[in-house]
Amino acid sequence: MATVLLDAGVIPMQESETELVLEAPGGLVRVRAACRNGKAERIFVQNLPSFAAQLDAPLEVDGLGMLTVDTAYGGDSFVIVDAAALGFALAPEEAHDLAKLGVRITDAANAGLGFHHPENPDWRHISFCLFAGPLEQTPDGLRTRAAVAIKPGKIDRSPTGTALCARMAVLHARGRMRVGDRLTATSLIGSSFEGRILGAAQVGGTPAIKPEISGRGWITGVHQHMLDPDDPWPEGYRLADTWGAR
Numbered sequence: 001m002a003t004v005l006l007d008a009g010v011i012p013m014q015e016s017e018t019e020l021v022l023e024a025p026g027g028l029v030r031v032r033a034a035c036r037n038g039k040a041e042r043i044f045v046q047n048l049p050s051f052a053a054q055l056d057a058p059l060e061v062d063g064l065g066m067l068t069v070d071t072a073y074g075g076d077s078f079v080i081v082d083a084a085a086l087g088f089a090l091a092p093e094e095a096h097d098l099a100k101l102g103v104r105i106t107d108a109a110n111a112g113l114g115f116h117h118p119e120n121p122d123w124r125h126i127s128f129c130l131f132a133g134p135l136e137q138t139p140d141g142l143r144t145r146a147a148v149a150i151k152p153g154k155i156d157r158s159p160t161g162t163a164l165c166a167r168m169a170v171l172h173a174r175g176r177m178r179v180g181d182r183l184t185a186t187s188l189i190g191s192s193f194e195g196r197i198l199g200a201a202q203v204g205g206t207p208a209i210k211p212e213i214s215g216r217g218w219i220t221g222v223h224q225h226m227l228d229p230d231d232p233w234p235e236g237y238r239l240a241d242t243w244g245a246r
Contacts, residue, residue: 002031002045002217003040003043003217004217004219005020008219013033013035013038015035017033017034018033018035018040019032020033026048031044031045032044032045040216042216043215044212044213044214045212046198046210046211047165048075048165049203049208049209049210050072050073050074050165050169051118051169051173051203052172053070053071053077053115054069054113055170055173055174057113059109059113061105063104064086067085067105071109071113071126072167072169072170073166073203074161074164074166075165077128077166078126078148078162078163079109079128080130080167081105081129081130081131081132082132083131083147084133084134086101095147095155099149099150100153101129101149102131102147102149102150102153106151109129110125114126117204119203128148128150128160130147130166130167131149140182141183142171142176142177143185143186144183144184145186145187146160146164146167147187147188155188156187159193160187160193161193161213161215164185164195165211167183167195168183168195169211173207178197179198180196182195193214193215195213195214197211198211
């Protein structure tokens with residue numbers, strides 16, 4: 001959204017950096033855009049405070065046996081598994097198997113672990129499974145590969161910003177990351193997000209981090225939507241999920 005607003009000239013662009021605030025259903029989103037030659041080259045977003053929930057939790061998954069997993073919140077709730085321990089290199093050809101297995105692990109985590117949000121008692125579920133790759137130390141910070149399985153059974157094309165924040169929270173809780181440290185995650189298709197810990201926080205008494213994530217987007221088209229006065233469904237329609245989950 002920030003890229004569209006800036007690249008299309010909807011709001012004035014200031015080089016080398018433009019700051020703006022977007023209003024979203026979850027609240028205000030503070031954005032910092034690195035701009036050059038009339039293009040938004042990278043977007044930095046401050047995410048919600050993120051926290052580790054359960055570390056090294058035992059989880060029984062049918063067909064896999066007992067796994068050791070983490071759960072965390074990065075704007076959404078995740079069960080985090082060690083991809084290498086399950087035999088995955090997080091390569092593109094593994095996408096189908098990761099998607100199927102990720103849904104099974106998420107279902108098992110909801111049944112066996114659940115989730116508790118300190119400030120939102122209605123949040124009792126785990127949404128996604130993050131297959132976390134090994135960490136590599138570089139001069140610019142930590143790097144990793146990542147794949148997030150989304151119901152009903154697909155892999156996110158991006159490294160998933162909320163997953164990156166959740167993993168940074170886990171690494172911070174373990175002492176592997178500190179304020180100011182960076183973690184870059186790369187997806188199965190090679191896209192990457194960079195995360196940075198801006199500071200410490202609290203969520204209902206639970207230690208948390210203030211995360212920032214950055215990435216890039218591109219305008220892919222201009223679309224015109226039309227409403228015919230004879231259309232019997234001018235506001236669309238609602239049905240239960242028709243994607244054919246399983």
